[in-house]
Amino acid sequence: MATRSRRPDRRQEPLSRERIVEAAVELLDSVGESGLTFRALADRLATGPGAIYWHIAGKAELLTAATDAVVAAAVRPAEPGGAPGDGVRTVALGLFDAVEEHPWLAAQLAAQLSRSPWGTVAPRIFESIGREVRALGVPEAGWFTATSALMHYILGAAGQNAANTASAAAPGAGMDRAEFLDAVSTAWEGLDPDAYPFTRAVAEQVRGHDDREQFLDGIALVLAGIAALHPPVAQQAVTVVR
C-alpha cells in the first residue's frame, strides 16, 4: 500500500548476513561509527537485536564485514596496459575515493591492519597493490617492502585527507573545505616558533592545496623510491642486479 517512510522496506525477504552488512554500511555512512548500534540496526531492519546475532557473532565481526565489503568494492582491478605506474595510481585512487565516500573507513582500516593483519581485508589490499608492483618489474626480493611502503602511504594519506573532508563538512561547523584548510593552516602558524619551526614553515602550503594532486605526488615519490632501489628487471629474462 502506501510507501513507507524510508527505503522501500522490502521486508519479506529474510534476514541474511549480506542484508545486515549492507544496512550497517548505510548506517555508518549516514550517522558515523558511533551511530552503528545493534538497536539502530535492528530498527532499520525491522527486527530485534537477537535476530541479528543469529547471523553475526558480534560487533567486531560486523565492523570487519562492513569494512571488507566496502574494500572489496573499492579495489576494482585496473585494466591492463597504460604507462608504468598507472595501475598503482588506479588502485590508490580507488581506495582514496572509498575512504572519502565512507569517512569511517580510514579508522577501521587502520584498526584492523594494526590488530589482525591476517584477516581478509589486509590481503585484499595487499594483493591488488602488489600485482601492480610486480607489473612494474620490481624483482621479487623487493616485493614485500615496496608493496608495504605503498600500502601504508596510501591508507595513511587517504585517511588524513578524509578527515579534512569530513571535518570541513561536519555538522554545526558550517565550513567549506577552503575555510577548513585555512583554519588548520592558521592554527599551525600559531604554534610556538621555537618548538615547531618546520610545521610553521609548511603551514602556508597547506592552505588551498589540491588533495588529489598532493596524494598523487606522494605516490610518485614512493614509486620513484621503488624505481631507484629496485631497478626494474626485464619482464622475461630476470636477473637480479646488486
Next chain:
Amino acid sequence: MATRSRRPDRRQEPLSRERIVEAAVELLDSVGESGLTFRALADRLATGPGAIYWHIAGKAELLTAATDAVVAAAVRPAEPGGAPGDGVRTVALGLFDAVEEHPWLAAQLAAQLSRSPWGTVAPRIFESIGREVRALGVPEAGWFTATSALMHYILGAAGQNAANTASAAAPGAGMDRAEFLDAVSTAWEGLDPDAYPFTRAVAEQVRGHDDREQFLDGIALVLAGIAALHPPVAQQAVTVVR
C-alpha cells in the same frame, strides 16, 4: 601500615591531570584499550569517577592526552651530525619502539590522525620528521609531500609490526614470534591461487624476516624516492649517488 596490594599507593599527593594520564597509560599497557574504564582508573587512583572528571573532560580527551604523553617521550630529538638519513632513522625507530612498547598506540595514532590532524599529536610527529627532511636538503616545495610520505609509512609499518608482536604474545595463544609468523605465512599460502597469486608468492618472505630490518628497508625506499624526486639543494656539498 601493611603495604597495600598493588603499587605503593601514595595517596597523599592530590589528583592531577598528570597523575591521571600516567595511570591511564599504565592501564592501557597492562590491560589494553578495552581495559581503560573510568571505574578501573578510579580504583587505581583510589577515588571515584567524579573526581577524574574534574581534571579531564571525557574519555576522548583522556586517550588524546595519553597518546600525546607517549609520543612526546618517544620523539626524542636526534643528535646532530651523522650520515644523511640518520636523523630520519632515529626518529622512525623511536616511534617504532614506542608503538611496540605500547600496543594500543598504533590504533590511537591512526584514529587521531584521521580524525583531527590539527591536535597536538600530529604536529609533534610531523615536526620531528620534517626537521630531518629539511636536514636532508630537500627543497621547500617538497617538504610537505616528503614528510607526509615518511610519516604515513612509519606509522603504518610500525603499527602492523606491533600487531604481529602483540598477537604472538597474546594471552592464551602460547606462541612465540617465529611460530606466529609461520602461522600467518601458512595462512597466506592457503589463499585461493587465482585470487591471491601475489600474496601467496610473498608469503615465504614473511616467514622469519627481521622486523626492524624490514622496517628500515622501507625507510630507505622512501628516502630514495625523496632523493630522486627532490634532488637536494647544496647544504654544503651534498651529492646523492644513484
Next chain:
DNA sequence: GGAGTTGCTGGAACGCCGTTCCAGGAGCGC
C-alpha cells in the same frame, strides 16, 4: 495429515560503560 524437528525471529533482561549530579570536606582569606 498430524507430530516432531529445525532454523530463525524478536522482545525482554543483564551487566557494564561513559557521564552527570550533588552533598560534603579541606584549605584559606577575612
Next chain:
DNA sequence: GCGCTCCTGGAACGGCGTTCCAGCAACTCC
C-alpha cells in the same frame, strides 16, 4: 568563626553490547 573556592567520590541515569528464551513458520518423517 565564617564564607568561599576548589576539589572529592559515591550514587544514579541512560544507553550500549550481548544473552536468553518463548514462539513460530517450514519442512521431514511416519
